[in-house]
Amino acid sequence: MAEGRSSESSPVLRPGTGQVAAALDETDHAIVAELRRDGRLSVRALAERVHISRATAYSRLERLHREKVITGYAARVDADKLGLATAAYVSVSIEQGAWREVLDALETLPGVEKVALVGAEFDMLVEVRARDNHELRDVVLGRIQGVPGVRATRTWLVFDEWER
Secondary structure (H helix, E strand, O other): OOOOOOOOOOOEEOOOOOOEEOOOOHHHHHHHHHHHHOOOOOHHHHHHHHOOOHHHHHHHHHHHHHOOOOOOOOOOOOOOOOOOOEEEEEEEEEOOOOHHHHHHHHHOOOOEEEEEEOOOOOOEEEEEEEOOHHHHHHHHHHHHOOOOOEEEEEEEEEOOOOOO
């Protein structure tokens, strides 16, 4: 750890956002990186990989949870083996001021994996997974385009993907 820097240092205000970012040091980043690689690591294994004591690992994990740096754990799955072999990104253009209502509606739709509000020629980017192209068509043309406030969509079919 850098001299004069404590893992318990004061939170940092993110400029222009009014949000407070947790002050993280190299050890905190290493803990998060190891857990992103394998969220099922025991505290003992985590401590060994990061070269800290188990007590330090426990206290750091507790703080990272308390400060909501770590918000949960999830299993990564093979979408093909889950029967969701078709994936697409759908750009969504919405009526001005309707983003909250559209976001709320998209969150409930089957097949919608992720929604991002973006600053682009469209307003939202939606990740969709489906069993096949027919189901994808129904999600995009039937459900997403049917949401009040949606003006237009554009779909990009994913041929292959890679994730860290």
